[in-house]
Amino acid sequence: MSEVRVNDFVLKIGTVNGTGSASANGMILKALFRMGIPVTGKNLFPSNIQGLPTWYGIRANHAGYMSRSKQVDVMVAMNAQTYQKDLDNVTAGGFLIYDSTWPRERQLNRDDITVLGVPLAKLCNENFSDARVRILMKNIAYVGVLAALLNIETAVLRSLIEETFASKPKLIESNLKAINLGFNYAMENFTCPLPIRVERMGDNSEHIMIDGNSAAALGCIYAGATVGAWYPITPSTSMMDAFKAYCKQFRIDEETGQKNYCIVQAEDELAAAGMVIGANWVGARAFTPTSGPGISLMSEFIGFAYYAEIPSVFFNVQRVGPSTGMPTRTQQCDIMMCAYASHGDTRHPLLFPANPYECFEMAVSSFDLAERLQTPVFVLSDLDIGMNDWMIPELKWDDSYRPDRGKVLDADEVDELEKFYRYLDVDGDGIAARTLPGENAKGAYFVRGSGHNKHGMYTESSAEYKDLVDRLLVKWNTARTLLPKPVLKNAQKETPIGIIAYGSSDGAVVEALDTLRDKGIHADYLRVRAFPFHGEVTSFVENHETVFVVEQNRDAQMRSLLTLETDIDARKLVPVLHYSGMPIPSECVVEGLCEYLCVEDVA
Amino acid sequence: MSFIKKPKIDLPGQLANKIGLLKRDYEGVLSTLCAGCGHDSITAAIVQAFWELSIPPEQVIKLSGIGCSSKTPAYFLSGAHGFNSVHGRMPSVATGAQAGNRDLICIGVSGDGDSLSIGFGQFGHAVRRNLNMLYIIENNGVYGLTKGQFSAAADKGSKSKRGDINQWKNIDAVSTAISMGSSFVARSFSGDREQLVTLIKAGIMHPGCAILDVVSPCVTFNNHVGSTKSYTYTRDHYHPAGQTDFIPPTSEIMVSYAEGDSTVVELHDGSKLLLKKAGSGYDATDRSRVMRYLEQQRARGEVVTGLLFINAELPEMHRIYRTSETPMKDLDFEKLNPGSEALQKLQAGMR
Numbered sequence: 001m002s003e004v005r006v007n008d009f010v011l012k013i014g015t016v017n018g019t020g021s022a023s024a025n026g027m028i029l030k031a032l033f034r035m036g037i038p039v040t041g042k043n044l045f046p047s048n049i050q051g052l053p054t055w056y057g058i059r060a061n062h063a064g065y066m067s068r069s070k071q072v073d074v075m076v077a078m079n080a081q082t083y084q085k086d087l088d089n090v091t092a093g094g095f096l097i098y099d100s101t102w103p104r105e106r107q108l109n110r111d112d113i114t115v116l117g118v119p120l121a122k123l124c125n126e127n128f129s130d131a132r133v134r135i136l137m138k139n140i141a142y143v144g145v146l147a148a149l150l151n152i153e154t155a156v157l158r159s160l161i162e163e164t165f166a167s168k169p170k171l172i173e174s175n176l177k178a179i180n181l182g183f184n185y186a187m188e189n190f191t192c193p194l195p196i197r198v199e200r201m202g203d204n205s206e207h208i209m210i211d212g213n214s215a216a217a218l219g220c221i222y223a224g225a226t227v228g229a230w231y232p233i234t235p236s237t238s239m240m241d242a243f244k245a246y247c248k249q250f251r252i253d254e255e256t257g258q259k260n261y262c263i264v265q266a267e268d269e270l271a272a273a274g275m276v277i278g279a280n281w282v283g284a285r286a287f288t289p290t291s292g293p294g295i296s297l298m299s300e301f302i303g304f305a306y307y308a309e310i311p312s313v314f315f316n317v318q319r320v321g322p323s324t325g326m327p328t329r330t331q332q333c334d335i336m337m338c339a340y341a342s343h344g345d346t347r348h349p350l351l352f353p354a355n356p357y358e359c360f361e362m363a364v365s366s367f368d369l370a371e372r373l374q375t376p377v378f379v380l381s382d383l384d385i386g387m388n389d390w391m392i393p394e395l396k397w398d399d400s401y402r403p404d405r406g407k408v409l410d411a412d413e414v415d416e417l418e419k420f421y422r423y424l425d426v427d428g429d430g431i432a433a434r435t436l437p438g439e440n441a442k443g444a445y446f447v448r449g450s451g452h453n454k455h456g457m458y459t460e461s462s463a464e465y466k467d468l469v470d471r472l473l474v475k476w477n478t479a480r481t482l483l484p485k486p487v488l489k490n491a492q493k494e495t496p497i498g499i500i501a502y503g504s505s506d507g508a509v510v511e512a513l514d515t516l517r518d519k520g521i522h523a524d525y526l527r528v529r530a531f532p533f534h535g536e537v538t539s540f541v542e543n544h545e546t547v548f549v550v551e552q553n554r555d556a557q558m559r560s561l562l563t564l565e566t567d568i569d570a571r572k573l574v575p576v577l578h579y580s581g582m583p584i585p586s587e588c589v590v591e592g593l594c595e596y597l598c599v600e601d602v603a
Numbered sequence: 604m605s606f607i608k609k610p611k612i613d614l615p616g617q618l619a620n621k622i623g624l625l626k627r628d629y630e631g632v633l634s635t636l637c638a639g640c641g642h643d644s645i646t647a648a649i650v651q652a653f654w655e656l657s658i659p660p661e662q663v664i665k666l667s668g669i670g671c672s673s674k675t676p677a678y679f680l681s682g683a684h685g686f687n688s689v690h691g692r693m694p695s696v697a698t699g700a701q702a703g704n705r706d707l708i709c710i711g712v713s714g715d716g717d718s719l720s721i722g723f724g725q726f727g728h729a730v731r732r733n734l735n736m737l738y739i740i741e742n743n744g745v746y747g748l749t750k751g752q753f754s755a756a757a758d759k760g761s762k763s764k765r766g767d768i769n770q771w772k773n774i775d776a777v778s779t780a781i782s783m784g785s786s787f788v789a790r791s792f793s794g795d796r797e798q799l800v801t802l803i804k805a806g807i808m809h810p811g812c813a814i815l816d817v818v819s820p821c822v823t824f825n826n827h828v829g830s831t832k833s834y835t836y837t838r839d840h841y842h843p844a845g846q847t848d849f850i851p852p853t854s855e856i857m858v859s860y861a862e863g864d865s866t867v868v869e870l871h872d873g874s875k876l877l878l879k880k881a882g883s884g885y886d887a888t889d890r891s892r893v894m895r896y897l898e899q900q901r902a903r904g905e906v907v908t909g910l911l912f913i914n915a916e917l918p919e920m921h922r923i924y925r926t927s928e929t930p931m932k933d934l935d936f937e938k939l940n941p942g943s944e945a946l947q948k949l950q951a952g953m954r
Binding site: 030033034204205207208209210218221222224226227229249250251253256257258259260261262264266267268270271272273274275276277278279280281282283284286300301304394395396397398399401402403435436437438439440441442443444445446447448449450458 | 659660661662664676677681682683684685686687688689692694695696697698699700701702703704706707724725727728732921924925926927928930931932934936938939940941942943945946947949950953954
């Protein structure tokens with residue numbers, strides 16, 4: 001390959017889990033980011049602590065495409081175990097870099113790619129004495145190699161190292177030494193840079209790099225959430241880790257050292273749900289991060305909170321199911337479960353963030369919605385959004401924001417009433433006022449999951465039962481008006497083709513739209529951001545002849561939900577599905593549409 | 604409709620407590636349990652205890668799980684917010700409620716099925732966190748609402764109403780709680796009003812998780828010959844291990860007691876518990892001796908009652924967490940939200 005390609009490639013690094021490659025990979029990602037190039041980093045890791053193969057994929061793309069690409073232009077094969085597989089995965093014309101301390105001539109059986117051997121272990125063994133340091137520095141050394149090969153600015157790497165180890169100057173020295181070892185070796189032995197290379201595009205000063213779980217945790221901080229109850233589960237765990245870290249930074253009283261937060265690691269997900277509901281009942285904003293199996297366990301309480309009308313926020317960072325499934329792989333597979341979680345007639349508002357930016361925004365609004373609607377609200381993220389590194393516009397905060405606590409009567413307001421009735425719909429929006437414990441005996445009421453009437457009293461009367469559950473439907477329609485609207489992206493030309501997608505499938509669709517346009521296929525795109533569906537979702541389908549519903553599960557769950565909850569003609573909705581556990585690439589969308597529309601020459 | 608509003612009747616000679624409330628101000632709606640149910644006696648004791656302590660009802664939250672016992676929070680303290688949760692999960696709701704507002708006085712009512720079967724895990728973890736609450740297990744050894752199945756608290760060899768003999772060893776709430784490191788464990792009998800009121804008061808004021816297991820016979824399904832949770836059996840085998848007096852914060856210990864025969868445990872609010880050994884040598888602060896004694900008595904089929912173990916020094920959940928003294932729900936939003944400037948600064952590190 002000789003054609004020069006600037007700021008458009010996929011770099012993949014294969015290492016062994018637990019060898020400390022994360023900091024090296026993060027360094028490359030950030031260096032590219034600081035050079036103003038749009039980047040994303042996706043971690044493909046096993047359900048394991050140490051020893052199994054792990055890959056990190058970095059996509060740099062001047063057009064800003066964020067989805068996973070199937071392409072591998074440059075592969076760094078650091079894991080002998082997966083060497084052959086890594087070699088096979090390189091796209092024709094691409095490059096493979098391996099540790100040539102142990103020559104592998106017999107395995108270099110591809111003549112359509114360029115193989116570059118760097119004696120990384122040898123270089124590090126000669127230059128570092130400590131065994132653990134040698135292993136770690138081998139990773140940093142390949143960063144140096146890549147800097148030379150890809151034209152990454154060494155000054156950027158230097159400042160990254162200096163910032164990272166500001167408090168440990170000795171580490172700055174060794175890291176810089178390792179970078180230079182790799183860099184110099186590449187400069188002396190190869191033609192640098194490669195045709196695949198980077199060039200500075202700016203400085204990305206309006207953007208940040210963040211994962212969705214951190215962004216969601218930050219949203220909880222900014223929403224004023226104080227109680228977090230959880231049970232550890234991949235891939236949601238890092239959300240509570242982040243919440244805890246931000247709490248330590250922002251929520252410890254300077255004078256007293258006391259914590260303005262309360263995080264409880266529950267005994268299981270059932271208890272976590274109970275704690276969230278208990279805390280919200282007394283008036284504290286509380287949430288739980290979990291994943292599919294957790295929602296299964298929480299479902300009894302979710303139905304309780306729906307019927308007893310207690311605000312609560314559930315973050316479901318989805319992973320591959322069913323059952324334990326593949327805990328470290330991504331899917332959008334809990335749509336149906338969350339929409340109707342629990343026994344009896346239950347329905348819950350769902351929010352679908354498409355990236356960490358929306359994780360932050362929707363985390364904040366989920367608390368407002370939960371308290372306004374007095375019901376469980378789900379934020380449905382997934383492993384791809386939650387745990388991968390995304391480049392997003394800088395988060396903004398409006399200091400005039402105040403939480404919407406919904407209809408809560410304080411002690412004085414209760415005093416003004418002749419009598420307080422918990423479930424009386426005074427305003428006609430299906431939402432009754434609540435009171436908080438500890439304030440006024442006159443406002444006391446009894447929360448129960450058993451039959452209750454609008455006065456909050458136990459009932460077994462058919463009429464009273466129906467009266468209450470019918471009001472919950474009025475509230476459901478109020479919810480429709482409060483949830484975030486879908487986002488419409490119209491094609492340049494009028495077209496009978498539409499695409500509906502949500503959450504982390506967004507990036508693949510956005511990229512596919514351009515590819516399809518170049519093939520002469522124009523499609524309007526509507527990104528659904530919430531359930532119950534906004535009226536625009538129905539009209540979008542009505543206004544198109546064929547609507548492709550792109551999602552990451554086997555059973556076309558969003559498509560099912562659309563057909564169940566609207567009077568859309570199901571025959572119009574064509575599923576485009578991706579459920580391998582890897583984030584959906586744009587090729588899947590392109591192929592899905594082309595196949596259906598019988599277009600030749602599918603790239 | 605099984606809900607009946609209880610008429611408030613002013614009886615002559617009713618006494619007001621320190622905050623001017625009558626006992627009826629601590630009552631709830633009319634009980635729908637069977638006539639003679641032990642649970643109703645416990646409800647009456649709860650009313651008495653809260654009234655005697657002069658606690659404003661709105662400062663209290665009352666929670667329960669599912670079962671006959673769990674219906675009872677509706678029957679006391681109508682001025683307190685109540686929460687009838689799902690089966691076996693009362694402790695988690697109480698944990699969340701305490702996390703959100705630590706100033707609330709929390710009473711949880713559970714049953715033997717609710718706490719020792721379906722909710723065994725949550726029971727254990729409420730103890731482990733030393734959650735500041737009074738946790739009452741109204742223990743009748745039987746599932747009443749589903750008509751008479753043995754519960755995990757039923758003694759091996761006891762007979763069901765239908766004549767089945769229980770083949771399984773029982774789970775004893777008291778020894779389980781003590782072995783899990785509980786800070787306060789007591790057992791009582793619904794038929795001993797005086798002891799029950801004292802233990803409820805002690806449990807309310809105890810700064811941690813006070814487990815109170817109350818043998819509370821089920822008159823419909825477990826009050827026959829051959830049952831070890833009947834009124835008759837319990838009266839015959841009832842065995843107080845010492846006696847406890849509850850002394851409110853400002854009061855003096857008036858009774859005289861012989862040195863060495865009593866222990867005084869001071870609670871954080873200044874109230875005191877006077878543990879009288881009544882000649883038995885029972886020491887509720889010595890965990891290993893307590894365990895041995897309980898095991899001996901259990902083997903003999905005795906129902907040991909009283910404040911069986913206490914360690915008032917064990918820190919409760921918030922003390923361990925070092926949570927703000929201001930309840931979470933009362934913290935100003937300005938204190939909770941770092942603001943736009945902090946967000947900008949934070950993001951400088953994300954580039």
